[in-house]
Amino acid sequence: MTNISRRSFNKLTLGATALAAPLAAPMGFVRNSWAAGKEIQIGIWGGSQGEFVKKEIIPAFEKDFGCKVTPEEGFTLANVGKMRATKDNPKYSVMFIDDVAIPICKAEGLIEQLPKDDMPALANLYPRFGFDGWGTALAISVASMFHNTSVTPPASYAELWKPEYAGKLKLVSPKNTPSVFFLIVAAAVKSGKPFAEAQYLIDDSFDKVAELKPNIMNLFDNGPQAANEIAQGQADIGLLELSKYIYPYTAKGAPVTMSFPSEGSFAGNNCQVLVKGAPNRDVAVAFMNRMLETGVQKAFSEYALTAPPVSGIEFSAETLKYLAYPVEEMDKRGLFTPDWEYINARRSGWTEKMNAIFAV
Amino acid sequence: MSETVSPILRIVVAIILLIVVAPLVVPFLMSISDTAYIVFPPQGFTLKWYGEVLANPEAQGSFLFSLELAGIVTAVSLVLGIPCAVGLTRFRTPGQDAILAVILSPLIVPLIVTGVALLQLFSMLGSRATMLQMVIGHTVICLPYVIRSVSASFVLVNRNLEDAAAILGAPPHVVATRVIWPQVRPGILAGGVFSFIVSFDDYPISMWLADGNHFPIPLYLYTVIERSFDPSIAAIASLMILFALLLVLVIEKVFGVSLARMAS
Numbered sequence: 001m002t003n004i005s006r007r008s009f010n011k012l013t014l015g016a017t018a019l020a021a022p023l024a025a026p027m028g029f030v031r032n033s034w035a036a037g038k039e040i041q042i043g044i045w046g047g048s049q050g051e052f053v054k055k056e057i058i059p060a061f062e063k064d065f066g067c068k069v070t071p072e073e074g075f076t077l078a079n080v081g082k083m084r085a086t087k088d089n090p091k092y093s094v095m096f097i098d099d100v101a102i103p104i105c106k107a108e109g110l111i112e113q114l115p116k117d118d119m120p121a122l123a124n125l126y127p128r129f130g131f132d133g134w135g136t137a138l139a140i141s142v143a144s145m146f147h148n149t150s151v152t153p154p155a156s157y158a159e160l161w162k163p164e165y166a167g168k169l170k171l172v173s174p175k176n177t178p179s180v181f182f183l184i185v186a187a188a189v190k191s192g193k194p195f196a197e198a199q200y201l202i203d204d205s206f207d208k209v210a211e212l213k214p215n216i217m218n219l220f221d222n223g224p225q226a227a228n229e230i231a232q233g234q235a236d237i238g239l240l241e242l243s244k245y246i247y248p249y250t251a252k253g254a255p256v257t258m259s260f261p262s263e264g265s266f267a268g269n270n271c272q273v274l275v276k277g278a279p280n281r282d283v284a285v286a287f288m289n290r291m292l293e294t295g296v297q298k299a300f301s302e303y304a305l306t307a308p309p310v311s312g313i314e315f316s317a318e319t320l321k322y323l324a325y326p327v328e329e330m331d332k333r334g335l336f337t338p339d340w341e342y343i344n345a346r347r348s349g350w351t352e353k354m355n356a357i358f359a360v
Numbered sequence: 361m362s363e364t365v366s367p368i369l370r371i372v373v374a375i376i377l378l379i380v381v382a383p384l385v386v387p388f389l390m391s392i393s394d395t396a397y398i399v400f401p402p403q404g405f406t407l408k409w410y411g412e413v414l415a416n417p418e419a420q421g422s423f424l425f426s427l428e429l430a431g432i433v434t435a436v437s438l439v440l441g442i443p444c445a446v447g448l449t450r451f452r453t454p455g456q457d458a459i460l461a462v463i464l465s466p467l468i469v470p471l472i473v474t475g476v477a478l479l480q481l482f483s484m485l486g487s488r489a490t491m492l493q494m495v496i497g498h499t500v501i502c503l504p505y506v507i508r509s510v511s512a513s514f515v516l517v518n519r520n521l522e523d524a525a526a527i528l529g530a531p532p533h534v535v536a537t538r539v540i541w542p543q544v545r546p547g548i549l550a551g552g553v554f555s556f557i558v559s560f561d562d563y564p565i566s567m568w569l570a571d572g573n574h575f576p577i578p579l580y581l582y583t584v585i586e587r588s589f590d591p592s593i594a595a596i597a598s599l600m601i602l603f604a605l606l607l608v609l610v611i612e613k614v615f616g617v618s619l620a621r622m623a624s
Contacts, residue, residue: 047587048588050583072570073579074567085479086480091483222585222589224588248588
């Protein structure tokens with residue numbers, strides 16, 4: 001179990017900020033005076049990531065730049081909805097969304113490409129998390145199976161279809177992004193092909209999805225709640241969820257953890273995008289740059305137990321137990337990022353089919 | 361005159377009460393568990409989760425903001441809703457049914473749609489006044505409850521009593537305060553209570569209109585559940601149940617109107 005406690009970490013961070021502030025403030029005040037008095041509104045996530053952004057990153061940024069950042073906690077679909085509703089007169093400057101939504105936002109003209117020259121922190125960004133300049137990842141979770149520690153998880157996803165798992169599985173709701181990962185798993189189990197090929201075979205795999213129904217106890221749409229229920233033994237195994245929702249419970253000593261079947265795992269990329277026509281765009285760009293700075297990324301990753309998208313960060317061995325980092329480790333674990341443009345075009349139809357199968 | 365209640369009826373009522381109340385006891389039991397995550401039945405005993413919640417500035421801020429918002433929305437809904445209900449029940453106006461349908465439409469349209477439509481409207485108007493937006497948004501969904509409730513009470517007013525008072529020389533303001541008010545008071549109070557509760561509990565409208573500085577308690581609860589599903593969630597739920605009970609007691613004691621009478 002990790003020794004990382006959020007409360008003690010907060011104290012450390014606050015302490016570090018307090019120590020650094022007197023040194024940084026005078027220089028920062030002069031250097032960033034252009035931002036003084038300006039205000040931006042940003043859409044962030046809820047959960048522990050949102051908590052850290054609100055309590056640690058924003059106050060320090062506001063102090064350094066003399067500006068005001070108003071965060072609004074939400075989730076990807078709601079944040080995209082807010083950008084759509086305010087497209088003609090943008091209210092938000094920066095939005096946090098999952099990588100799944102970046103192609104949609106790009107196609108609808110909701111976001112703009114990042115100004116590389118104004119974002120020096122992009123230098124350390126792994127190219128795969130740059131999305132052709134339309135946003136950057138901020139945190140990478142691993143999406144996989146999670147289970148009660150009293151249970152031995154199967155080595156392969158294919159085993160979950162066996163009768164011995166009847167009524168022992170919790171399945172992620174079709175409205176959550178990881179449900180796409182499940183569809184890819186079903187296609188991979190049916191076809192015997194790797195995820196990269198199986199994602200294009202989902203349309204032919206709903207019979208395999210339906211075959212799993214007797215083994216599903218219920219569906220869940222809240223990761224932390226599902227982790228809690230698995231820890232209590234209400235079900236043996238949950239599929240699939242992001243590590244950022246599961247590992248905080250593992251770290252607290254709850255009897256729940258993740259496992260990584262032989263077929264591979266998925267990358268859940270939490271990202272930031274620059275809203276097209278953003279109010280106070282210069283402050284927005286500075287904030288996005290701040291989010292990628294090494295010191296911020298290290299603290300953010302340790303708090304939320306997610307991997308950073310930038311190179312050159314040192315973590316303790318204890319923390320690294322929960323992260324797929326650096327990028328070589330991500331490759332070693334076979335973290336797969338789906339073809340979201342292909343999937344987004346078909347997802348609503350798949351959701352309807354899932355709803356029909358599981359009658360939700 | 362005393363009435364005897366059959367033992368079978370007593371048992372049936374007791375069972376129904378148990379079914380209704382038992383789920384409310386569960387969060388309380390989970391909130392006293394001395395574990396870092398929620399378990400049922402509880403393990404150990406602690407009240408530290410209540411301490412954490414009550415001392416948390418975020419929770420305090422959201423709770424107070426929700427109280428403030430619900431209070432303002434209730435006042436605005438009553439100010440707008442009572443004259444509207446009077447007009448709809450006492451006067452025949454052209455398009456009366458259409459007006460009523462428009463006023464009640466927020467009850468039919470999914471709130472999440474109403475919320476995003478309001479956000480779009482405020483964006484088009486260039487409004488950045490979050491508090492004003494939230495008051496307007498909540499009033500839109502609370503107004504139907506006030507108008508329905510107040511209209512029903514005005515329909516039931518005995519007009520003969522008003523006529524009798526007027527014939528006996530009572531001026532209009534005396535008729536209003538001594539004759540009409542006692543008859544419509546339960547309906548107005550019920551409308552106010554519904555309005556307060558609908559606003560206090562609202563998630564879908566607030567989800568679109570709130571920001572970090574105006575963050576009501578239902579949104580806070582959702583983010584807390586996403587952060588960590590520990591017994592503090594159950595503690596907040598227990599406190600909200602307690603708050604609802606206190607609200608009922610205050611209404612009964614201060615205003616002298618029982619919920620049973622309001623419901624009838």
